[in-house]
Amino acid sequence: MSAIPLLPQVEAFLKRSHQLFIDGGYVPSTSSQTLDVIDPATGVVISRVADASQADIDQAVASANRGFQVWSQTAPAARASVLLKLADLLERHREELAQIETCQSGKIIQISRMFEVDMAASFLRYYAGWATKISGQTITPSLPSFAGERYTAFTLREPVGVVVGIVPWNFASMIAIWKLGSALATGCSIIIKPSEFTPLTILRIAELAVEAGLPAGALNVLTGGGMVGKALIEHPGTDKVSFTGSVPTGIAVGKSAMDAKLTRATLELGGKNSAAFLRDMDLDKAVNGVIEAGFLHSGQICAAAERFFVHRSQLEAMTEKLAERLATLKIGSPLDEATQFGPLTNKQHQAKLGQFFAQARAENSTIVCGGKVIDGPGCYVEPTVIIANSINDTLLNEETFGPVATFFPYDDEEQLLQLMNNTPYGLSASLWTNDLSKALRMVPQIEAGTVWVNMHTLLDPAVPFGGVKASGVGREFGDAFIDDYTELKSVMIRY
Ligand code: NAD
Secondary structure: OOEOOOOHHHHHHHHOOOOEEEOOEEEOOOOOOEEEEEEOOOOEEEEEEEOOOHHHHHHHHHHHHHHHHHHOOOOHHHHHHHHHHHHHHHHHOHHHHHHHHHHHHOOOHHHHHHHHHHHHHHHHHHHHHHHOOOOOOEEOOOOOOOOOOOEEEEEEEEEOOEEEEEOOOOOHHHHHHHHHHHHHHHOOEEEEEOOOOOOHHHHHHHHHHHHOOOOOOOEEEOOOOHHHHHHHHHOOOOOEEEEEOOHHHHHHHHHHHHHHHOOEEEEEOOOOEEEEEOOOOOHHHHHHHHHHHHOHHHHOOOOOEEEEEEEHHHHHHHHHHHHHHHHOOOEOOOOEOOOOEOOOOOHHHHHHHHHHHHHHHHOOOEEEEOOOEOOOOOOOEOOEEEEOOOOOOHHHOOOOOOOEEEEEEEOOHHHHHHHHHOOOEEOEEEEEOOOHHHHHHHHHHOOOOEEEEOOOOOOOOOOOEOOEEOOEEOOEOOOHHHHHHEEEEEEEEEO
């Protein structure tokens, strides 16, 4: 097999001189600064986007406030209809969007199609369904009645206002859709600030949103670096930030939000997620489980597992079998449909993985396979399996966000739970066993926002997702997002 040819419309889109998407269309930036977008498979600059200035930010925020006035007054059913149309348009432009995404992120084309387009469309449809179902309560207060007066009360769910959606590079379309779907379903307007590494697909999605009937200003896209995100959060004209990214940036975002004006903040951060295999697990199934948990999208998934706990008696057999399976993965161009393992998304990240490999060697960890950066213009690293020496080893504690499975043995289930919880993070975890009764007794003792049993990584719009401990604040999906995107207003009436 060889790389699929790019569609003519993708070639044309990449060649464009990209501007900012404000007020329903493109406007030139007042800044002369641009950011290169680099194809991580080849190292070639494929496009350039604007690096928004303060004047651009002011313009986008003013537009988003006008957009909010219109969109928040749009009937819920009409809001749902626009989101449903946008989902249809994503699917109609499936190949185009998937190719743009693969070119900017190095994600293998099958994952771009399935997650960045198909899953994104299903999330949008889910949020569309909520637009007509957001409701308050009626309450009877117990206040004293001196002259026969009576009381009633009700609550209203009101959209918070202008949301700033800050998106990382690992799922640039799908995560942007999570944020704009939540905001638009609840009647908020939103300004998306994509990652500086992957700013392209959301610009095309914004065009499709206008085609779907979204009014001007309800969705703006400002490309630029982290400082654009910070300025948006601190801007007096924004009301909430929904951030997805790393823990250190999340802490900075939380501080900016609180210091500036108590801006509402939802923080979906990284972690160091565990997958634990109980002794009854068949080894072949367990190896498939490790690949699902740790190697999808070259490990660049916030919920992916990076710490793998296996009973001491099975450690050697399991890691050897895993290394054999990883050796069969076809590494190559993400535009080749036969490729199973693509590049990392940028050179900085590849260099970080190189440092982690050096650290593992310095700590005398056992490198069962991989452990090397692959030379060349692309951002490839080898799929890697490591056995840590001690629970304090760096690779068992710091998020690599790469294709690195670090193993550690346990002797009994009490120790296993301690090992799993021995981390400041708590985004996700998985238990692998045929003994569901044992699994269900262990689940409440695991400190994580999501615990999977016999599966890992897969998200569903109906199931809330978010972190405990240092992995974040707030939840996306399910009905949990409504709390984050609306303010609860109480109305009391004496009659
Ligand atoms: P990052 O934290 O470096 O950047 C995320 C975004 O924040 C980018 O758009 C960046 O420009 C912006 N940013 C940087 N500094 C900022 C500041 N001071 N104020 C406001 N915005 C700022 O993350 P990344 O490297 O793009 O993504 C990888 C990380 O994201 C990993 O740690 C991963 O675990 C995490 N992640 C979490 C989830 C989740 O749902 N919990 C999902 C995907 C990724």
